[in-house]
Amino acid sequence: MNLQSTDFEIFGITPAFALDRDALDARWKDLQREAHPDRFAASDAQAQRLAMQWSVRINEAYQRLKDPLRRAAYLCELNGVPVEAENNTAMPTAFLMQQMQWREELEEAHGSEALERMADEVAAAHREKLQALQHTADELRDYAALAQQVRALMFVERFARDVENRLDQLGQ
Amino acid sequence: MALLQISEPGQSLDPHQRRVAVGIDLGTTHSLVAAVRHGVSECLPAADGRVILPSVVRYLDPQQGGAGRQIGFEALAAQVQDPANTISSVKRLMGRTRAQVADVDKLSYSVVEDNGMAVVETVAGRKTPMEVSAEILATLRFRAEDSFDDELFGAVITVPAYFDDAQRQATKDAAQLAGINVLRLINEPTAAAIAYGLDNGSEGIYAIYDLGGGTFDISILRLTRGVFEVMATGGDSALGGDDYDQALAAWVLSQQGVTAEDLTPSERAALHAQARRCKESLSSQDVVRFDTQIGGRTLTQSITPAQFEACTTALTVRTMTAVRKVLRDARIAKEDVKGVVMVGGSTRMPVIRRTVGEFFGQEPLTNLNPDEVVALGAAIQANALAGNSRDGDLLLLDVIPLSLGIETMGGLVERIVPRNSPIPTALAQDFTTYQDGQTALALHVVQGERDLVADCRSLARFTLRGIPPMAAGAARIRVSFTVDADGLLSVSAKEQGSGVQASIDVKPAYGLSDEQIAAMLKDSFATAQQDMQARALVEARVDAERMIAATRSALSADAYLLEPAELAAIEVLIADLAQTLTSTDAATVEAATQALAKGTEAFAALRMNRGIQQALAGKKLEEV
Numbered sequence: 048m049n050l051q052s053t054d055f056e057i058f059g060i061t062p063a064f065a066l067d068r069d070a071l072d073a074r075w076k077d078l079q080r081e082a083h084p085d086r087f088a089a090s091d092a093q094a095q096r097l098a099m100q101w102s103v104r105i106n107e108a109y110q111r112l113k114d115p116l117r118r119a120a121y122l123c124e125l126n127g128v129p130v131e132a133e134n135n136t137a138m139p140t141a142f143l144m145q146q147m148q149w150r151e152e153l154e155e156a157h158g159s160e161a162l163e164r165m166a167d168e169v170a171a172a173h174r175e176k177l178q179a180l181q182h183t184a185d186e187l188r189d190y191a192a193l194a195q196q197v198r199a200l201m202f203v204e205r206f207a208r209d210v211e212n213r214l215d216q217l218g219q
Numbered sequence: 220m221a222l223l224q225i226s227e228p229g230q231s232l233d234p235h236q237r238r239v240a241v242g243i244d245l246g247t248t249h250s251l252v253a254a255v256r257h258g259v260s261e262c263l264p265a266a267d268g269r270v271i272l273p274s275v276v277r278y279l280d281p282q283q284g285g286a287g288r289q290i291g292f293e294a295l296a297a298q299v300q301d302p303a304n305t306i307s308s309v310k311r312l313m314g315r316t317r318a319q320v321a322d323v324d325k326l327s328y329s330v331v332e333d334n335g336m337a338v339v340e341t342v343a344g345r346k347t348p349m350e351v352s353a354e355i356l357a358t359l360r361f362r363a364e365d366s367f368d369d370e371l372f373g374a375v376i377t378v379p380a381y382f383d384d385a386q387r388q389a390t391k392d393a394a395q396l397a398g399i400n401v402l403r404l405i406n407e408p409t410a411a412a413i414a415y416g417l418d419n420g421s422e423g424i425y426a427i428y429d430l431g432g433g434t435f436d437i438s439i440l441r442l443t444r445g446v447f448e449v450m451a452t453g454g455d456s457a458l459g460g461d462d463y464d465q466a467l468a469a470w471v472l473s474q475q476g477v478t479a480e481d482l483t484p485s486e487r488a489a490l491h492a493q494a495r496r497c498k499e500s501l502s503s504q505d506v507v508r509f510d511t512q513i514g515g516r517t518l519t520q521s522i523t524p525a526q527f528e529a530c531t532t533a534l535t536v537r538t539m540t541a542v543r544k545v546l547r548d549a550r551i552a553k554e555d556v557k558g559v560v561m562v563g564g565s566t567r568m569p570v571i572r573r574t575v576g577e578f579f580g581q582e583p584l585t586n587l588n589p590d591e592v593v594a595l596g597a598a599i600q601a602n603a604l605a606g607n608s609r610d611g612d613l614l615l616l617d618v619i620p621l622s623l624g625i626e627t628m629g630g631l632v633e634r635i636v637p638r639n640s641p642i643p644t645a646l647a648q649d650f651t652t653y654q655d656g657q658t659a660l661a662l663h664v665v666q667g668e669r670d671l672v673a674d675c676r677s678l679a680r681f682t683l684r685g686i687p688p689m690a691a692g693a694a695r696i697r698v699s700f701t702v703d704a705d706g707l708l709s710v711s712a713k714e715q716g717s718g719v720q721a722s723i724d725v726k727p728a729y730g731l732s733d734e735q736i737a738a739m740l741k742d743s744f745a746t747a748q749q750d751m752q753a754r755a756l757v758e759a760r761v762d763a764e765r766m767i768a769a770t771r772s773a774l775s776a777d778a779y780l781l782e783p784a785e786l787a788a789i790e791v792l793i794a795d796l797a798q799t800l801t802s803t804d805a806a807t808v809e810a811a812t813q814a815l816a817k818g819t820e821a822f823a824a825l826r827m828n829r830g831i832q833q834a835l836a837g838k839k840l841e842e843v
Contacts (some may be wrong), residue, residue, distance in 0.1 A: 048832040049824075059835040074835075076446045080614050081834040082827070083641060084704045088402050088604035089238070093816045097827050101701065103645045110640065211334075214800060 050100060054108035054121060062117055064184035066112065075109045116204060119175045119197045121182055126190040130197050141201055149206055159217050162210060176200050223417070227423055238372035238749065239361045240402065240605035242410065242597025245352060245376055245390065246309040247433030247459055248564070249273050251591060252359040252374075254366070255607070260414065260595040263366045265291075271590065272362075274432075276354045277305040278343040288343070288690040299797050300329035302488040304341045308461055312337045312348040313393075314386030322458040327488040353396035360399055361453040373400040374600035377593050379434040380406035381454035381620050381667045382603040384708050391705065407431070407460035408438035409449060409617055410596035414587060415818050416442050417599060417613070423557035424450070428575055428583065429593075430538065433459035436545050438544050439549040439556070445612035451639045452620050455540050460498070463531050467522070468494040470530035471509050486513050501527050502567050528570045535574055542578065548639055559583040564590050607749035616641055619702055623678075626663035630672045635700055639667065645701040648661045648716070652696075656688040661698060664708065680708055687717045729739035759808040763764040763796055766812050771817055771828065780825050792818045 048056065055062040080086075082101035087094045103206075111117045111188050120130045149169070156162050180200065183193045241254045241263070253262045262270040277294035279287060289297060298305045306328055312320055317332040329340040356376075364371055376399075378390050386769050387404055389414070394401045415421065421442050429436040436454040441448055458515050472479055480699045482490065493511045500507045502523050509520040528535075546553055557722055561583045575583050588596070600615065602608050607621045616777035618639045624632040627646070637644050650660060660683045667675030680843040686694055695715040710730060714717070754832065770793055 048835070049828050057831075068696045076443070076614070077614070077834050078831060079616055083614060083616070085403065085600075085604055085615060090769075091605040091762070091812075091816055093820055094823060097823055099643055101700075101827060101831065102704070103643050103701070106644050110644075157807070172333070206440050 051102050053125060054112050055125075057105065057108045057111060062122060062125060063179045064115075064122060066118070067071060068113065071109070071112060075105065078105045083149050095146075111159065115177055115180070116197060116200055119184060119193060122184055123190050123194045127191040128194045130194045132198050132201055135198060138199060138202070142202075146202055146206070153206075153210060153213065156213075159214065162217065166207070166210045167201065169210055173203050173207060175198070176203060203207075236536070237607055238371050238605040239363065239367045240312075240372050240598075240601040240607060241359075242361055242594050242599070242601045243356065243372050243374050244357065244410075244594035244597060244711045245310065245393075246274055247431055247461065248310050248592075249432070250355050250359060251594040252363050253594040254798050255598050255602040257277045260598045260602075261559060262591050262594055263362055265362055265558070266365075272355065272358060273307070273467070274309065274352075274355050274634065275705065276299060276309070278346065279304070279551070280342040281469045282342075286333040287506055287599045288354060290354050297578065298327070299485055299488045299492065301409055302484040305488075306339050306346070306351050308339070308433055309351040310728075311337070311461075312339070314383065314389040315348075315354065316655065318834065322465065325487070327484045327491075342360060345649055349393040349396055351392035356394055356397035356399060360397055369716075370603055371399065373402040375403050375405055375410075375597040375604065376401055377597050377761075379409045379429075379431070379454065379456055380408050380436040380452040381434065381456045382437050382706075383456070383621050383676050384623075384706070385666075385676065386456065391707070401570050401705075402601055404707075405597060405615065405621075406449070406452065406598055406617060406706075407434075407435070407558075407593045408562060409440065409447060409450070409615055410600065411560055411587075411592045412440050412442070412447055413599050413613070413615070414594035415560050415584065415594045415596075419723075421558065424551060424555050426542070426556045426579065427562060428538075428542070428559060428566065428571075428572060429454075429562035431459050431563040432565065433457070433461050435459060435538050435541065437538070437545045439545055441721050446614045448616045449618045449639075450551070451545050452618060453545035453548065454620075455537065456540060458534065458537060460563070462534050463498055463565065463568070464491050464494040464657045466531045466534060467482075467498055467527060470526075471511075471518070471520045475513075477513055477518070482513065486511070497522055498527065498568070502569060504531050509623045516645075517674070522678065524569065531570070534690075535570060538571075539574060539578060542575075553579055560592075561585050562589055562592055584823060617704075617706070618642060619644065619706055621666045621676075622668055623702070623708065624665050624675065626665060626672045630787050632665055632667075632670055632672055632675055636702060640702075642702050642706055644701060647697050647699045649698045650698060651692050652686065652689065652694045653691055654689050657691070657694070658688055659684045660686065660688045662698065662710075664700070664710065678708065679710070681711045681712075685719060686714055687719055689716075718722060721747060749787040755805040756803065756808070759812070760800060763808050766815055767793055770815060773819075773822070777822075778827075780829075782821060785822070789815075789818055789822065 049209040058071065060066070079102060082098055082105055084095055084098045084102055112120050123130050152165060156165055176196065176199065180193065180196050183189055185198055229278050241252050244251045250263050250272055251272065253260055264270045268842065272291045273295040275291065275294040275298065276296050277289040279289070284712055298307065311519060312330065315337050316335055317323060317330055317337040320330060320337050323330050331340050332338050332346060336347060339345050339351065357802050360390060361821055364710035374394065376390060376394055393402055407744055408429045411427050413430065423442060425440050427438045434454070436452065436459040438452040439450045443448055469479065493509055497507045497509050506521055506523050508566060509522055511518050540720065556579055559579050559581065561572065566589050572583055572585070589714055597687060600613070602725050603613050620638060621641050622638040623636040624634045627633045635648055637643060652660065662681040662683070663672070664681065666678050669675055669738065683696060684695060696712055697715050698710060698712045700708060701708055758761045770789065774789065792815040794817050799808050801810055801813040
């Protein structure tokens with residue numbers, strides 16, 4: 048075990064998309080209990096630096112593993128198929144059509160009721176895509192297909208944030 | 220010490236090695252210092268028995284032969300008589316430019332802009348907010364040292380959770396000026412939770428509603444087996460009890476048909492003192508009388524709780540908006556909250572307790588003194604950080620309150636560390652050059668949630684120099700942003716291809732450079748009277764002895780991890796260091812300590828890695 052170990056190794060779990068969130072949270076706390084700089088506040092600079100590096104690394108791994116989308120992207124990367132969202136924007140036509148339709152609906156949605164309805168619709172689509180993602184990752188183990196699904200889900204999440212922002216603006 | 224703690228976390232020191240470690244609540248209106256004595260956290264009183272120190276400093280006229288300054292109650296008493304030189308609520312100026320200080324014109328002293336900082340113009344010259352705060356901190360430090368008849372090892376200083384990087388840095392600078400070793404800056408609501416959690420052995424999700432004199436914080440924490448995990452934090456670093464006083468004073472003036480512009484500074488100070496008194500009395504009385512002298516005539520106004528609530532309702536609403544936002548950030552419903560802890564003197568106002576209670580559908584917890592609870596919690600953490608505590612189980616996992624970003628083309632912000640990320644945290648971002656042969660690159664780091672740079676807080680401008688000349692776009696400069704456990708940012712950069720470490724010029728938008736701090740320390744400062752050199756030698760020897768003990772202890776446990784030659788090399792370094800202990804030159808001792816630290820680096824890393832592995836292994840066994 049060292050700073051270069053993978054996120055999964057650091058958390059002592061088998062690399063897979065499916066994950067027990069409660070166990071992950073508990074593991075995170077166990078690891079920080081060992082490594083957090085507070086454990087070394089009265090120690091020399093070298094020990095503090097080491098603790099800092101480990102604590103940062105543990106938080107990095109935790110943040111990546113607990114976010115389903117980032118976890119899926121990380122699985123792709125570990126299996127030699129980086130997601131490369133910036134250079135790879137090709138999407139199935141049906142998906143693009145749905146995106147355009149959502150964007151139009153969002154522009155026309157004004158009341159909080161319409162926006163809430165959109166938020167629910169997007170959340171449902173998100174859940175559905177996550178399930179498909181899990182199947183591709185853990186059953187099919189098709190990482191090229193997984194990378195494609197991750198890119199699609201990124202669009203969905205960005206759109207969900209836009210809806211949320213609109214709701215926030217209404218709330219003020 | 221480090222090496223020792225890896226194998227035996229939470230092990231307590233011998234009684235004679237006990238270090239004096241305190242928690243300091245540096246508040247807007249008053250400050251406190253607390254320490255753990257005989258296993259109990261308690262606030263330390265001054266010679267007169269009072270634990271509260273008003274955060275007020277009065278500078279005396281050097282021409283009048285004045286002996287410098289008055290601090291605390293003495294200064295507070297002089298506020299009406301000498302408003303221009305009596306500085307209260309200086310916390311509002313910390314880490315701020317003049318333009319960023321809310322209602323700066325309503326202060327009874329004069330604030331000017333100096334080098335991008337709000338500073339106070341006094342009869343004894345310009346005073347930075349850090350210098351003023353350092354006077355308060357030094358007073359508390361001496362109080363602690365007198366109480367224990369020993370030197371202070373270090374302090375945990377609390378800051379509002381919603382303080383940004385500049386405000387935190389300013390607080391740390393102030394502590395350094397006061398000669399205090401800062402063990403950690405921790406967030407006020409987190410400190411309060413420690414005081415509550417340890418008292419009650421609580422588990423579950425708690426909301427901490429902290430309305431102080433000048434700041435408002437709302438934090439959501441999850442408590443599990445001694446771990447205090449901050450799920451989300453929010454608030455307003457310019458909203459507090461002071462604003463309630465201002466609102467009440469403004470309302471009284473409007474009822475009396477007086478305009479605020481007509482007031483003299485003395486009248487203004489008296490008006491606010493009166494407003495505060497009335498606000499406090501209204502917490503227990505049905506009607507109070509407001510009396511103040513303005514322009515030679517006495518204004519009298521009776522005030523009922525309903526009138527008070529009506530003229531301050533906008534402020535209360537603002538706090539509840541922040542409460543809703545933080546619940547969204549934590550992704551929990553208000554029903555998930557098991558208890559609501561009230562912190563800060565301003566939560567004594569019945570209207571606050573009622574509003575918060577109604578929102579969460581439960582009586583808020585008020586069984587600890589809201590003025591003292593932050594200092595008490597900070598002291599518990601200080602005791603643990605200094606290695607005094609037997610129960611090493613306490614662990615704080617805090618978050619960064621505001622997103623960090625960098626400026627990109629068109630004045631837009633690219634977010635690099637989102638708010639509520641657990642700290643410490645680090646993020647690397649690659650940049651490239653856009654011109655052939657370009658050797659420097661400018662970066663602008665900002666903090667805040669808005670999309671435009673102009674709407675965020677400017678933290679620092681960095682210039683990377685010494686990039687090897689290459690074709691445009693060929694250089695790959697990796698810039699690493701690190702936020703440490705104090706919530707403070709540091710930046711480093713490296714050109715990936717050549718491995719050249721680009722040098723960084725930091726131009727903090729705020730804060731003091733090391734040179735400035737050194738210069739200020741030289742000035743007529745409380746700490747400068749001490750013999751710094753003698754102190755440095757004592758500290759160097761203590762560090763050296765600690766290092767030797769820790770290394771020996773680590774070796775006796777884990778020497779098997781080393782090759783014989785490695786072991787021998789470390790033994791030589793220990794012997795060298797032991798020999799320098801008789802030296803009277805601090806630098807010699809420090810150099811030998813450094814050499815041993817460097818020589819044991821690889822060994823320490825091996826042990827740390829193994830510690831992590833064991834944490835996992837232990838867990839796995841449990842699961843079987």
